[in-house]
Amino acid sequence: MKIVVVGTGYVGLVTGTCFAEVGIDTTCIDIDQKKIDKLRVGEIPIFEPGLEEMVKRNTQKKRLHFETDIAKVLDDAEVVFIAVGTPPDEDGSADLKHVLNVAKDIGNHMSSYTVVVTKSTVPVGTAKKVNEAIQKQLEIRGEDISFDVASNPEFLKEGAAIEDFMKPDRIVVGVESDEAKHTMKQLYKPFMLNGHPIIFMDVPSAEMTKYAANAMLATKISFMNDIANLCEILGANVNLVRKGIGSDPRIGSRFIYPGIGYGGSCFPKDVKALIKTAEENDYKMRVLEAVESVNEHQKTILYQKVENHFGRENLKGKKIAIWGLSFKPQTNDMREAPSVVLIKRLLEAGCKIAAYDPVAKEEAREMLGDSIEYKSDQYEVLINADCLLIVTEWSEFRFPNYRVMEKLMAQKLIFDGRNILDIEKLKSLSFNYHCIGLNA
Numbered sequence: 001m002k003i004v005v006v007g008t009g010y011v012g013l014v015t016g017t018c019f020a021e022v023g024i025d026t027t028c029i030d031i032d033q034k035k036i037d038k039l040r041v042g043e044i045p046i047f048e049p050g051l052e053e054m055v056k057r058n059t060q061k062k063r064l065h066f067e068t069d070i071a072k073v074l075d076d077a078e079v080v081f082i083a084v085g086t087p088p089d090e091d092g093s094a095d096l097k098h099v100l101n102v103a104k105d106i107g108n109h110m111s112s113y114t115v116v117v118t119k120s121t122v123p124v125g126t127a128k129k130v131n132e133a134i135q136k137q138l139e140i141r142g143e144d145i146s147f148d149v150a151s152n153p154e155f156l157k158e159g160a161a162i163e164d165f166m167k168p169d170r171i172v173v174g175v176e177s178d179e180a181k182h183t184m185k186q187l188y189k190p191f192m193l194n195g196h197p198i199i200f201m202d203v204p205s206a207e208m209t210k211y212a213a214n215a216m217l218a219t220k221i222s223f224m225n226d227i228a229n230l231c232e233i234l235g236a237n238v239n240l241v242r243k244g245i246g247s248d249p250r251i252g253s254r255f256i257y258p259g260i261g262y263g264g265s266c267f268p269k270d271v272k273a274l275i276k277t278a279e280e281n282d283y284k285m286r287v288l289e290a291v292e293s294v295n296e297h298q299k300t301i302l303y304q305k306v307e308n309h310f311g312r313e314n315l316k317g318k319k320i321a322i323w324g325l326s327f328k329p330q331t332n333d334m335r336e337a338p339s340v341v342l343i344k345r346l347l348e349a350g351c352k353i354a355a356y357d358p359v360a361k362e363e364a365r366e367m368l369g370d371s372i373e374y375k376s377d378q379y380e381v382l383i384n385a386d387c388l389l390i391v392t393e394w395s396e397f398r399f400p401n402y403r404v405m406e407k408l409m410a411q412k413l414i415f416d417g418r419n420i421l422d423i424e425k426l427k428s429l430s431f432n433y434h435c436i437g438l439n440a
């Protein structure tokens with residue numbers, strides 16, 4: 001089987017590479033020639049554990065190819081995935097221009113029956129628009145070639161993308177014909193060996209499933225952040241409350257960790273887009289509006305704690321150390337990272353900031369310029385620091401050398417936005433420790 005994946009962003013590159021890994025002849029397309037040149041020699045533009053080796057291995061085995069021109073490869077492709085970006089418009093709705101441009105290209109160049117699959121996160125109704133765009137080009141060409149448009153949303157997480165793709169919880173596919181269903185079943189067979197289900201449904205339901213999944217997960221997080229803030233006020237401990245509720249399988253223990261708000265390229269964008277889609281259809285997503293508003297508030301919570309401790313008037317000139325900049329561990333992605341909101345607030349108050357992140361230094365610099373110092377070691381940022389803020393829960397921050405920390409810091413003061421440090425240990429060493437959802 002030969003397939004084409006258009007768009008070598010996060011989803012496209014992981015999708016293409018994982019299909020190649022199971023032996024499917026895959027060509028990844030991107031209009032960015034420089035990116036394609038780099039990918040051909042195994043240089044990948046993102047940090048994702050295991051991906052670079054996988055790209056290299058499959059390129060060498062000639063199962064994975066990179067091209068800029070879709071016209072060259074469409075001829076014998078049975079399936080074409082559209083995995084290009086859908087950046088949010090100013091009003092929060094997803095911008096479909098890239099998706100529809102690809103659809104136009106496909107309509108211009110396809111020569112036999114093809115299953116065209118939308119993989120990017122796209123609003124309900126997009127597959128229909130893709131279908132119309134392809135049909136229009138075929139009519140212009142005067143060709144009568146049959147095709148199907150399917151929706152196959154992606155559920156992988158950054159930092160665990162390969163594991164998620166290779167061993168998915170489920171594969172959701174929206175189809176409109178038996179032929180497309182059969183093709184998609186064949187394609188995904190290698191990923192279903194350990195009993196994970198492929199769930200077929202109609203196209204709009206598949207499109208909606210993606211948004212509903214992300215919106216539900218974002219809701220869990222905002223709900224827990226709200227509960228955490230109330231725990232703090234009432235003298236309860238959210239870590240214990242989390243364990244207490246998580247053992248109920250109807251609630252589940254995953255994705256209920258309070259923190260400093262969700263970020264990344266998916267939750268913020270998808271929650272906004274779903275609110276917008278509802279609005280356009282005269283419906284109000286009341287829960288999701290609250291989810292978003294809690295999240296905006298939560299991104300400022302660590303700053304508030306720092307301000308409450310020192311007093312706003314005393315923040316000028318305070319030396320703040322930061323551990324972690326990326327929106328979550330195992331990625332260099334800074335999109336919608338809560339660290340950016342926090343750092344901007346601290347800078348406005350006149351603080352001096354030194355930050356360390358294991359991989360996101362350059363990406364952070366692109367966003368924050370030289371307004372803060374970037375260090376290459378987690379202890380270096382602590383020299384003479386008035387406090388440490390833990391922003392991303394990288395594993396290397398979980399068991400730090402407290403003895404070294406107390407020697408380096410001007411004050412033994414920590415604000416932990418991810419609740420990862422050992423409260424008892426810190427108490428025994430007389431650190432002043434603040435975290436989320438409990439009074440340590």
Ligand code: UGA
Pocket residue numbers: 121154155156157158159214217221254255256257258259260261262263264265266267327328
């Ligand atoms: C998310 C979903 O988890 C994936 O299933 C989905 O495919 C993806 O979006 C997408 O739409 O492409 P991702 O954005 O990579 O994946 O990251 P997550 O691991 O889900 O974390 C999202 C945010 O939630 C992070 O800021 C994280 O710190 C926060 N979070 C997560 C919490 O604050 N608490 C938790 O318990 C879990």
